Amino acid sequence: MNTDHFASACPHCGARGSVHGPSPLWKLAIIPAWVTMALMVCGIALLGPMNIPLLPVVVFGGICLLSSVHRNASEEPECGSCGKIARALT
Numbered sequence: 001m002n003t004d005h006f007a008s009a010c011p012h013c014g015a016r017g018s019v020h021g022p023s024p025l026w027k028l029a030i031i032p033a034w035v036t037m038a039l040m041v042c043g044i045a046l047l048g049p050m051n052i053p054l055l056p057v058v059v060f061g062g063i064c065l066l067s068s069v070h071r072n073a074s075e076e077p078e079c080g081s082c083g084k085i086a087r088a089l090t
């Protein structure tokens with residue numbers, strides 16, 4: 001019904017181009033977020049036992065980073081006109 005897959009109309013108020021979903025970049029950001037966390041954990045392990053107390057801090061920070069990236073990537077698209085959640089129409 002819609003030839004332009006990138007222009008989404010709001011199913012509630014019909015406003016065109018007002019629906020803003022999460023950026024596809026957030027889905028891409030999941031990979032570097034995991035890589036960053038893995039590198040930080042490996043880096044601390046390689047730096048020696050003196051840095052082991054930092055490990056929980058880094059792991060906690062990494063979990064926060066990952067959960068925020070995952071949350072942003074799976075956010076419901078919202079209509080800027082009526083403020084309702086517009087689920088993907090594909």
Ligand SMILES: [Zn+2]
Nearest residue numbers: 010013079082
């Ligand atoms: Zn709307």
